[in-house]
Amino acid sequence: MITVENLTKSFPGDGGPVHALQDVTLDVPAGSITGVVGPAGSGKSTLARLVALQDRPDSGVIRFDGFNTSGLDPRRLRAARRRIGVVQRGGLLEQRTAAGNIALPLEQAGVDGPQRREKVGRLLDLIGLTDKAAHYPEALTPGQQARVAVARALVGDPGLLLADDPTRDLDADGAAGVLTVLDRARAELGATVLVATDDAGVVRRIADDVALLDGGRITEAGHLLSLVQDPRSAVAQSLLPEIDAPKAAKARHDRLAEVVLVGFAAVGALLPEATSRFGTTISVVGGGLTRIGETPVARFLLGLSGTQADTALTWIAERGGQVQQRRTGPQGLVAACA
CATH class of the missing domain: 3.40.50.300 (P-loop containing nucleotide triphosphate hydrolases)
Structure with missing residues (x-):
């Protein structure tokens, strides 16, 4: 108009x-x-x-x-x-x-x-x-x-x-x-x-x-x-929950990934289903949930452990989740994961 x-x-x-x-x-x-x-x-x-x-x-x-x-x-x-x-x-x-x-x-x-x-x-x-x-x-x-x-x-x-x-x-x-x-x-x-x-x-x-x-x-x-x-x-960056997690929590997992999920189905179901489907432990290390209008939007830092952690993240991304994957390196340092 x-x-x-x-x-x-x-x-x-x-x-x-x-x-x-x-x-x-x-x-x-x-x-x-x-x-x-x-x-x-x-x-x-x-x-x-x-x-x-x-x-x-x-x-x-x-x-x-x-x-x-x-x-x-x-x-x-x-x-x-x-x-x-x-x-x-x-x-x-x-x-x-x-x-x-x-x-x-x-x-x-x-x-x-x-x-x-x-x-x-x-x-x-x-x-x-x-x-x-x-x-x-x-x-x-x-x-x-x-x-x-x-x-x-x-x-x-x-x-x-x-x-x-x-x-x-x-x-x-x-x-x-x-x-x-x-x-x-x-x-x-x-x-x-x-x-x-x-x-x-x-x-x-x-x-x-x-x-x-x-x-x-x-x-x-x-x-x-x-x-x-x-x-x-x-x-x-201005609207989504901030991610603030202690280094010790980050170091306990094989993979770290920042994930944004939009909508009731994605927020409520994707993570539990990925856990069940791939036998992967998925923990929310940081972040939180907000609403854009009536739509729930989550921004989480996830910690994943298990042999199929990467596969689980790929599956989440294929279903609309926005995934930025990172790898936990030696002594708990976080390195970028391609």
């Missing part, structure tokens, strides 16, 4: 131009949740403003459904902006209730009362705050206020929902509630969602695709579950 091509943006600085984005190219598939992850100052908010058509790049192209937005006249640019819902944290009006804040864009667009009430009611249900409809912002928790902000961004049925740092300063429960709403917006309303964040946990929880932004450049991008299976991937 959205394609960013060779996007560059700079701002004046005391020592010359500050390059916020440099030659950024990114695809946001229709109906997906794409996370742009990077530290403070990496260019995430600048990219979000450009994609929301709130600012123009120095060079490069932003396409919506194949249409180049850079050549739009003011009237068509306003129409394109209406297709984008921007989540604005902290922008709720204190004198309006939760329902009133959600309804405000509809009032400004001249939508009649019955239609407004129906739309607002559906969105209150989507964000799980039907019982808070008549509450003013001061009576809502920060997480509830953030969910109202998401609902207000959705009220115009946008094709793209853009959220810049939507969980900032929220506690765990508040952040989880916001991410659940973003996921429901994609699943139930068909919205394409673009989330900019410095929190890798946000990506782990809801994203289908991810792009790493650092120093104004995309350093890695792709489908999340594919990237976490690539041992060279920075995404895998």
Whole structure:
């Protein structure tokens, strides 16, 4: 749905131009949740403003459904902006209730009362705050206020929902509630969602695709579950459990292998079946289990003993496990195994 091509943006600085984005190219598939992850100052908010058509790049192209937005006249640019819902944290009006804040864009667009009430009611249900409809912002928790902000961004049925740092300063429960709403917006309303964040946990929880932004450049991008299976991937290193095992534990085995397993069947069955099938003792020496969305993903350092240890690892790899094999050498030193 959205394609960013060779996007560059700079701002004046005391020592010359500050390059916020440099030659950024990114695809946001229709109906997906794409996370742009990077530290403070990496260019995430600048990219979000450009994609929301709130600012123009120095060079490069932003396409919506194949249409180049850079050549739009003011009237068509306003129409394109209406297709984008921007989540604005902290922008709720204190004198309006939760329902009133959600309804405000509809009032400004001249939508009649019955239609407004129906739309607002559906969105209150989507964000799980039907019982808070008549509450003013001061009576809502920060997480509830953030969910109202998401609902207000959705009220115009946008094709793209853009959220810049939507969980900032929220506690765990508040952040989880916001991410659940973003996921429901994609699943139930068909919205394409673009989330900019410095929190890798946000990506782990809801994203289908991810792009790493650092120093104004995309350093890695792709489908999340594919990237976490690539041992060279920075995404895998940041999202998967760390492997920390004592040397003594490593030295007790004939083989050591780092293995990534994705999915319920792989995580639950491959290792026990390999043990039984090849008469090999397989022990988890380090690592752990996490979830990418609803998919379990394991990253283990395995210790294997037995004459068919190599065969067992090959069998695991043939069934989708990502295996990096190592051999324990003399005095417990670990040497690379071809």
